[in-house]
Amino acid sequence: MPIYGSDSxxxxxxxxxxxxxxxxxxxxxxxxxxIRNRPQSVDPPAVPNSYAGAAxxxxxxxYGATGGGFHNVGPRNDRNFGGGGxxxxxxxxxxNRNNGWDRGRERxxxxxxxxxxxxEPGIGSHENTGINFDAYExxxxxTSGKNVPPPVNTFADIDLGDALxxxxxxxxxxxxxxxxxxxxxxxxxxxxLMACAQTGSGKTAAFCFPIISGxxxxxxxxxxxxxxxxxxxxxxxxxxxxxxxxxxxxxxKKFAYQTGVRVVVAYGxxxxxxxxxxxxxxxxxxxxxxxxxxxxxxRARVSLQMIKYxxxxxxxxxxxxxxxPQIRKIVEQxxxxxxxxxxxxxxxxxxxxxxxxxxxxxxxxxxxxxxGRVGSSTDLIVQRVEYVLETDKRSHLMDxxxxxIANGVHGKHxxxxxFVETKKGADSLEHWLCVNGFPATAIHGDRTQQERExxxxxxxxxxxxxxxxxxxxxRGLDIPHVAHVVNFDLPNDIDDYVxxxxxxxxxxxxxLATAFFNENNSxxxxxxxxxxxxxxxxxxxxxxxxxxxxxxxxxxxxxxSGGKFGGRDFRxxxxxxxxxxxxxxxxxxxxxxxxxxxxxxxxxxxxxxxAWD
DNA sequence: AAAAAAT
Numbered sequence: 001m002p003i004y005g006s007d008s009x010x011x012x013x014x015x016x017x018x019x020x021x022x023x024x025x026x027x028x029x030x031x032x033x034x035i036r037n038r039p040q041s042v043d044p045p046a047v048p049n050s051y052a053g054a055a056x057x058x059x060x061x062x063y064g065a066t067g068g069g070f071h072n073v074g075p076r077n078d079r080n081f082g083g084g085g086x087x088x089x090x091x092x093x094x095x096n097r098n099n100g101w102d103r104g105r106e107r108x109x110x111x112x113x114x115x116x117x118x119x120e121p122g123i124g125s126h127e128n129t130g131i132n133f134d135a136y137e138x139x140x141x142x143t144s145g146k147n148v149p150p151p152v153n154t155f156a157d158i159d160l161g162d163a164l165x166x167x168x169x170x171x172x173x174x175x176x177x178x179x180x181x182x183x184x185x186x187x188x189x190x191x192x193l194m195a196c197a198q199t200g201s202g203k204t205a206a207f208c209f210p211i212i213s214g215x216x217x218x219x220x221x222x223x224x225x226x227x228x229x230x231x232x233x234x235x236x237x238x239x240x241x242x243x244x245x246x247x248x249x250x251x252x253k254k255f256a257y258q259t260g261v262r263v264v265v266a267y268g269x270x271x272x273x274x275x276x277x278x279x280x281x282x283x284x285x286x287x288x289x290x291x292x293x294x295x296x297x298x299r300a301r302v303s304l305q306m307i308k309y310x311x312x313x314x315x316x317x318x319x320x321x322x323x324x325p326q327i328r329k330i331v332e333q334x335x336x337x338x339x340x341x342x343x344x345x346x347x348x349x350x351x352x353x354x355x356x357x358x359x360x361x362x363x364x365x366x367x368x369x370x371x372g373r374v375g376s377s378t379d380l381i382v383q384r385v386e387y388v389l390e391t392d393k394r395s396h397l398m399d400x401x402x403x404x405i406a407n408g409v410h411g412k413h414x415x416x417x418x419f420v421e422t423k424k425g426a427d428s429l430e431h432w433l434c435v436n437g438f439p440a441t442a443i444h445g446d447r448t449q450q451e452r453e454x455x456x457x458x459x460x461x462x463x464x465x466x467x468x469x470x471x472x473x474x475r476g477l478d479i480p481h482v483a484h485v486v487n488f489d490l491p492n493d494i495d496d497y498v499x500x501x502x503x504x505x506x507x508x509x510x511x512l513a514t515a516f517f518n519e520n521n522s523x524x525x526x527x528x529x530x531x532x533x534x535x536x537x538x539x540x541x542x543x544x545x546x547x548x549x550x551x552x553x554x555x556x557x558x559x560x561s562g563g564k565f566g567g568r569d570f571r572x573x574x575x576x577x578x579x580x581x582x583x584x585x586x587x588x589x590x591x592x593x594x595x596x597x598x599x600x601x602x603x604x605x606x607x608x609x610x611a612w613d
Numbered sequence: 614a615a616a617a618a619a620t
Contacts, residue, residue, distance in 0.1 A: 240617065268619050291618040322617060422615065445617055471616050
């Protein structure tokens with residue numbers, strides 16, 4: 001099915017200068033165990049003696065451990081137990097060990113009860129349970145790298161621990177999705193990972209399960225240093241939009257429920273004080289957008305020196321021109337442990353070669369994983385392209401919406417997501433739709449965070465079943481019941497198109513994607529036609545003519561990705577290996593998602609390879 | 614040229 005990608009990433013080198021200069025001054029000299037004896041270690045912060053034993057906020061309730069082996073670390077202050085240190089100490093998979101938690105004043109909310117409160121029960125209340133596992137059956141999976149750990153077939157194949165297993169049951173996950181089958185053992189084995197996988201394929205769980213499990217098993221978990229007003233997360237998950245961070249946080253809280261592992265989210269546009277308070281109460285997994293995290297780091301309210309796990313969601317976006325300097329600052333210029341010391345996992349549905357090259361800086365001896373699209377054999381998303389002049393777009397959209405109503409395809413749980421190019425365009429289209437009797441709302445980066453979150457809720461709940469959005473909503477958001485994605489304005493980059501239409505046809509369900517195409521989109525004709533063809537979609541003759549006319553230098557399909565996958569390991573490229581060692585890349589395996597390699601015989605690999613090259 | 618991300 002579809003080929004995702006383009007050669008169009010011609011990004012300028014990242015600036016990134018002038019950062020992190022004033023951070024070091026405020027550091028102290030404590031050396032955590034995992035970076036001791038390192039050749040070029042950063043000046044690690046000490047716990048000032050005057051603070052030793054002070055009431056520190058970064059504590060965890062109901063968790064044992066003597067802070068042995070840590071100089072300069074005073075006795076723990078278990079605020080909720082009136083000073084009893086060294087509690088518990090039970091097995092890491094003992095769900096009862098945080099009984100104390102519930103006795104404290106910060107009772108952990110049950111994330112499984114107040115889900116989607118404004119959605120009718122039975123439809124939206126378990127958005128993660130509607131996964132159509134049959135659609136996963138024959139998904140092709142490709143791995144490359146040295147000594148790739150084999151996939152598992154069930155969650156029970158890996159001992160994630162009782163608490164985590166219980167949450168897996170609560171989520172009603174029966175068996176792991178392909179990305180989970182491969183990612184979890186790779187991650188448990190401690191390997192770095194670059195994974196191409198569609199969001200909505202269980203990606204968040206794929207990196208959360210090993211992180212939570214690893215944290216529970218680690219000694220750092222119990223032996224945390226205390227510095228006042230400074231949080232020391234063990235895992236960091238970065239995402240490119242606030243709403244995506246919120247979503248990841250909500251999911252991660254389910255997975256971490258009653259494990260004692262604390263998940264905190266930090267993003268811009270919201271009061272920082274609440275986030276600071278959450279951080280002070282203790283954080284193991286920090287989910288954040290880059291800007292706010294940099295702010296927290298500069299205020300010295302967060303230290304990354306204890307990070308054992310780093311996950312970048314939508315990693316190709318995180319490393320594009322707009323984000324790369326911030327990401328480099330966070331990952332390379334603060335106090336985060338180096339690659340090889342920490343474990344790094346990068347995820348995206350698309351992974352252009354140029355971005356892979358940048359990403360390699362953050363990784364150590366990593367495994368590359370490409371999971372074919374859910375429904376790659378059944379074409380769950382029907383893609384249509386219509387020729388519509390700029391001036392006709394509104395009336396054409398109106399026709400589509402009327403047709404949906406006529407077909408009975410409308411209502412609370414048939415949502416339509418309309419992508420436009422600009423924030424102004426989003427505002428005016430929303431207004432026009434409302435004036436014309438279509439309940440619509442809009443989301444874009446010029447709205448307040450409150451407005452953005454309200455718009456998303458209103459859309460998800462079906463109060464306004466039409467959402468007009470800029471690319472802020474293009475990636476990662478898991479919105480059940482999006483039946484139709486309209487590309488009112490097409491993006492310039494085919495990868496963005498792929499992410500946008502991925503908002504429908506989620507979790508193995510079918511969906512429709514309609515694009516309005518005209519002369520302004522000429523540069524997209526070729527990649528769009530190619531992509532549709534490989535997705536077995538009907539390509540209009542006029543689009544093929546546009547494609548034939550277009551220049552082939554840019555946006556030509558090629559090295560960045562291809563075939564049934566969202567990407568291909570760039571280490572396999574001849575150009576990459578030409579100058580250097582050849583041992584870096586360790587071989588490829590192509591398998592079906594389940595069972596052995598039936599269905600995609602030998603010819604498959606070579607075909608795809610030639611298409612990629 | 615636009616979008617996102619800190620205040």
